[in-house]
Amino acid sequence: xxxxxxxxxxIFVLWLPFxxxxxxxxxxxxxxxxxxxxYAKDILRAQDKLMAALFxxxxxxxxxxxxxxxxxxxxxxxxxxxxxxxxxxxxCEGAAKNEGLIR
Numbered sequence: 001x002x003x004x005x006x007x008x009x010x011i012f013v014l015w016l017p018f019x020x021x022x023x024x025x026x027x028x029x030x031x032x033x034x035x036x037x038x039y040a041k042d043i044l045r046a047q048d049k050l051m052a053a054l055f056x057x058x059x060x061x062x063x064x065x066x067x068x069x070x071x072x073x074x075x076x077x078x079x080x081x082x083x084x085x086x087x088x089x090x091x092c093e094g095a096a097k098n099e100g101l102i103r
Contacts, residue, residue, distance in 0.1 A: 022050075025043050025046070025047055028040055028043045028044075029043055029044045029047055032044040045062065048062040048063055048064070049061065049062055051063050052066050061095075061096075061099045061101060062095055062099065063080065064080075064081075064084060064091055064092050064095035064096075065092070065095040065096045065098070065099040065101050066096075066101070067080045067081050067084075067092050067096075068081060068091075068092030068093045068094070068095050068096030068097075068101065068102065069096040069101035069102050071092070077092075080092070081093075
């Protein structure tokens with residue numbers, strides 16, 4: 001009985017709020033693209049780091065920075081950086097430098 005109670009606490013205290021926040025962040029991220037507000041950009045950065053964690057990296061850095069530091073040994077990273085370089089020249093390398101992954 002006590003284990004079941006702890007399970008419900010874990011679901012409602014931890015899992016449910018994080019799940020709702022993840023869903024809500026989709027709209028905020030779309031707003032961040034067109035907004036200069038710091039809050040919206042922070043949400044977008046958090047989603048970027050979450051995606052990096054889902055790819056198996058630590059989640060401490062953005063996907064761009066991780067790819068910028070791993071281009072020598074990661075084909076996925078090469079393609080991501082090529083795509084992002086079409087939008088902003090040197091994006092991945094710059095992100096990796098800004099986040100301290102390369103010098």
